[in-house]
Amino acid sequence: MDCLPSTFDPSLRDICGYNCCPDSVYRNNRLKALKSFYDSCVQLNVSDVGLIEMQQLEIILNNFSGKAQRSIVGVCRKDSFVQQEQIQWEANVWYLERLHLGEHRIDKSKSLNSISFMEIQEKQNREIRQIEVEIGGGVVFGASKLNFDNAKSGGMGFGEIRYNFLHLPIDIGVQVAGNVFHRQSDEVRKLGFTSVNYLVVGDYNFRRSKNILFFAGMGLGLASHENAAPIILIGDNSYDIGGSSSSFCLMPRFGIELFHHLRVTFNYKLEEKANRHFNISVGVVFGGGRK
Numbered sequence: 436m437d438c439l440p441s442t443f444d445p446s447l448r449d450i451c452g453y454n455c456c457p458d459s460v461y462r463n464n465r466l467k468a469l470k471s472f473y474d475s476c477v478q479l480n481v482s483d484v485g486l487i488e489m490q491q492l493e494i495i496l497n498n499f500s501g502k503a504q505r506s507i508v509g510v511c512r513k514d515s516f517v518q519q520e521q522i523q524w525e526a527n528v529w530y531l532e533r534l535h536l537g538e539h540r541i542d543k544s545k546s547l548n549s550i551s552f553m554e555i556q557e558k559q560n561r562e563i564r565q566i567e568v569e570i571g572g573g574v575v576f577g578a579s580k581l582n583f584d585n586a587k588s589g590g591m592g593f594g595e596i597r598y599n600f601l602h603l604p605i606d607i608g609v610q611v612a613g614n615v616f617h618r619q620s621d622e623v624r625k626l627g628f629t630s631v632n633y634l635v636v637g638d639y640n641f642r643r644s645k646n647i648l649f650f651a652g653m654g655l656g657l658a659s660h661e662n663a664a665p666i667i668l669i670g671d672n673s674y675d676i677g678g679s680s681s682s683f684c685l686m687p688r689f690g691i692e693l694f695h696h697l698r699v700t701f702n703y704k705l706e707e708k709a710n711r712h713f714n715i716s717v718g719v720v721f722g723g724g725r726k
Contacts (some may be wrong), residue, residue: 464504465507467504468499468504468505468506468507469507469511471498471499471504472495472507472508472511474498475494475495475498476495479491479494479495483515484508484511484512484515485512485515485516485523485525485526485527485528486525486526486527487512487527488527492508495508496508512528513530513532513549516528516529516530516533517530517532517533522534522602524601524602527551527552528549528550528551528552529549529550529552530548530549531548531549531550532548565598565599565600565601566596566597566598566599566722566723567596567597567599567606567720567721567722567723568594568595568596568597568720568721568722569593569594569595569596569597569698569718569719569720569721570593570594570595570718570719570721571592571593571698571716571717571718571719572590572591572592572593572716572717573590573591573700573714573715573716573717574588574589574590574591574714574715574716575588575589575590575591575614575615575616575712575713575714576588576616576712576713576714577589577616577618577628577711577712578703578711578712578713579708579711580618581618581664581708581709583618583619583620583626585618585619586616586617586618587616587617587618587619587625588616589614589615589616589617589627589628590614590615590616591612591613591614591615591714591716592612592613593610593611593612593613593716593718594610594611594612595608595609595610595611595636595718596608596609597636597638597723599723604639604640604641604642605637605638605639605640606637606638606640607635607636607637608635608636608637609633609634609635609636610632610633610634610636610654611631611632611633611634612631612632612634613629613630613631613632614629614630614631614632614704614710614712614714615627615628615629615630616628616712626662627661627662628660628661628662628709628710628712629660629661629662630658630659630660630661630704630706630707630710631658631659632654632656632657632658632684632686632704632706633656633657633658634654634655634656634657634684634686635654635655635656636652636653636654636686636688637652637653637654638650638651638652638688639651639652640692646693646694646695647691647692647693648691648692648695649689649690649691649692650689650690650691650692651688651689651690652687652688652689653685653686653687653688654684654685654686654687654688654702655684655685655686656683656684656686657681657682657683657684658681658682658683658684658704658706658707658710659679659680659681660679660680660681660682660706660707660709660710661679662678662679662709662710663678663679663680663682663707663708663709663710664707664708664709680707681707682706682707682710683706684704684705684706685704685705685706686702686703686704686705687702687703688700688701688702688703689701689702692720695720695723696719696720696721696723697717697718697719697720698717698718698719698720699715699716699717700715700716700717700718701713701714701715702714702716
């Protein structure tokens with residue numbers, strides 16, 4: 436076990452009472468409690484004190500004769516979490532001392548010094564599902580009129596799959612989206628602009644509360660278009676157009692995620708001139724979870 440070496444380590448002096456009290460009785464009691472804790476963990480096949488579950492903890496505590504001895508469990512768990520070189524994010528109890536939170540983020544009027552996840556019986560509910568899928572649609576607005584009198588809004592649909600990093604508020608993924616909108620003029624019929632985007636996307640997530648998360652990110656990739664610039668209105672309900680084409684696509688975006696499964700996104704797709712557009716979309720997320 437990480438915090439229970441087979442030979443006595445000077446770093447355990449506080450745990451065993453050497454620095455707290457010179458009295459041999461007190462020291463012996465602490466050593467007995469430490470040994471009892473160690474034996475219980477061996478019996479329950481606990482290899483890491485940071486991963487003790489609620490049922491295991493209840494059994495371990497029942498093996499102690501009093502409250503003073505039971506305190507050794509908390510001391511060892513805290514020491515294990517705080518002293519590790521890397522933060523043990525999978526631990527069932529987090530100690531705020533190790534997280535190095537700024538003073539402005541700590542309410543000194545409250546005595547909170549740790550966060551426990553043991554009460555959550557379903558382990559999958561403690562974790563972020565690393566893979567999530569989003570499906571949705573929205574409204575498209577042409578970025579400019581070009582030679583037309585006005586641009587009409589249209590619709591879009593998309594599918595996106597993302598990978599959530601466990602210890603970073605970042606996700607990356609791929610998106611495929613189809614978009615269509617129209618432009619029209621008084622002299623000629625309306626002309627549709629259809630495009631399909633194939634993008635690599637990434638977001639940074641800013642949590643604001645338990646069920647509200649803001650995000651901002653970027654997409655990079657390719658776009659294919661049915662109609663492209665230059666577009667010249669020649670009358671008689673006809674156009675001289677550039678025809679189908681493909682181009683590079685850059686998509687800055689930002690939005691809000693509600694209750695871990697509903698996302699509202701605003702983005703702008705910078706691509707071939709005639710097909711550049713803004714859109715507002717709503718998507719439903721499957722998988723994922725708290726970031």
